[in-house]
Amino acid sequence: MNSKIILFSIMIFMSPSIFAQSYYLTKIIDTNLFETNDGRKVKFYGLYIPSLQDSNQVLANIAAEIYQWEIENLLNQNFSAEIYGEATEKIVLVNLFKNYPFFVKENLIVKFLSLGYASLLETANKTFIAEMREYQEEAQNNKLGIWKEYLTIQKYIDMPIFIPKQQIIIQKSRPYLPLLGIGIASFALAWDGFATASDIQSNIDKLNNDINLIPEIYSSIELRKEIENVIKDEIENQKKIKTRKIIVGATCLVAGIITTLYSFKTVEIKTDLQSINLSYKF
Numbered sequence: 001m002n003s004k005i006i007l008f009s010i011m012i013f014m015s016p017s018i019f020a021q022s023y024y025l026t027k028i029i030d031t032n033l034f035e036t037n038d039g040r041k042v043k044f045y046g047l048y049i050p051s052l053q054d055s056n057q058v059l060a061n062i063a064a065e066i067y068q069w070e071i072e073n074l075l076n077q078n079f080s081a082e083i084y085g086e087a088t089e090k091i092v093l094v095n096l097f098k099n100y101p102f103f104v105k106e107n108l109i110v111k112f113l114s115l116g117y118a119s120l121l122e123t124a125n126k127t128f129i130a131e132m133r134e135y136q137e138e139a140q141n142n143k144l145g146i147w148k149e150y151l152t153i154q155k156y157i158d159m160p161i162f163i164p165k166q167q168i169i170i171q172k173s174r175p176y177l178p179l180l181g182i183g184i185a186s187f188a189l190a191w192d193g194f195a196t197a198s199d200i201q202s203n204i205d206k207l208n209n210d211i212n213l214i215p216e217i218y219s220s221i222e223l224r225k226e227i228e229n230v231i232k233d234e235i236e237n238q239k240k241i242k243t244r245k246i247i248v249g250a251t252c253l254v255a256g257i258i259t260t261l262y263s264f265k266t267v268e269i270k271t272d273l274q275s276i277n278l279s280y281k282f
Contacts, residue, residue, distance in 0.1 A: 022099070023079050031066045031117075033091070034074070044109055045084040045093040046124030046132070049117060050146060062146055066117045074098075080105060110135050116145025179263035186256030193249025200242040207235050 023042075027035035032049040034042050050063040077098060084093040097105040112118040113132055116139035120129050140147045211231050 023081050023096075024076055025074050025079065025096075026076065028067065028070050028075060031063050031070065041091045042081065042094045042096075043087060043091055044112065044118070045095055046121050046128050047109060047112060047118040048121055049112065059146075062117075066145075069115075069117070074108075079108075114139055114144075116140075116142070116147045119146060177263070179259045183256045183258075183260030183263055186252045186259060190249045190252035190256055193245045193252060197242045197245040197249065200238050200245065204235055204238050204242070207231050207238070 023040075024037040025034045026037050029035060029041070030051055030053065032043045032047065032051070036042060049066065050059040052060065052063045052067055054060045054063060080097040080099055081094045082097070084095065087093050096108040098108060099105055109118075109132060113120070113135035118136075120132055120136055122129075139145060211228055
């Protein structure tokens with residue numbers, strides 16, 4: 001009898017705190033570091049969760065997704081906490097249970113593992129790992145979160161191991177006809193703009209010549225002034241049209257040069273897990 005009592009006492013001492021406390025998460029410092037309403041800093045026991053500070057861009061992107069989910073579902077929500085111990089003097093290891101009406105509680109370690117937002121650490125308690133393994137395997141089978149196809153993690157380890165896909169190289173042959181067609185059309189519009197501008201300049205020169213001939217044709221000074229003003233107005237109007245045509249022609253010429261040059265380049269796209277590189281070659 002005494003031995004059973006001693007064994008039960010040891011089990012209570014080694015297990016998470018059975019006196020669950022109520023908390024509000026008032027701040028999400030990182031994906032696995034939170035601040036509670038009483039000023040404590042807590043993190044999940046036995047889980048690896050990608051960090052916002054991760055130097056690997058793939059993991060950082062997953063961490064950003066997790067962080068957004070935490071803001072929407074955890075921030076300022078009421079939780080009960082089971083305390084497992086201290087990670088450091090200032091950080092407490094816990095499991096959190098989100099409180100719902102009618103004494104319903106949601107186990108957040110189970111939630112994170114099921115969503116693929118976390119993996120089990122090999123340093124965690126063996127009983128804990130055995131209880132949580134099925135939720136991690138469910139996420140692995142469904143390729144959720146950190147278990148997506150391009151990422152694999154050994155069971156129960158604290159850092160992901162990447163298996164990169166074979167590098168993909170895509171090359172576009174030259175010339176690239178759609179771009180070349182746009183270039184030719186742009187040159188045609190440029191030629192039309194400059195040709196029209198040249199014709200307009202010829203009209204302006206003719207009108208200027210007509211002004212010089214007015215005294216020889218009309219003897220009345222008032223009539224000469226009236227006709228001269230009409231011709232000058234027409235000259236100003238023609239100059240405005242000429243300016244617009246030159247601008248259109250210059251724009252189309254530049255567009256034609258750029259699109260034609262690019263149509264005679266080889267576009268090479270290299271991609272792997274970490275980056276996409278785009279290069280042009282003549």
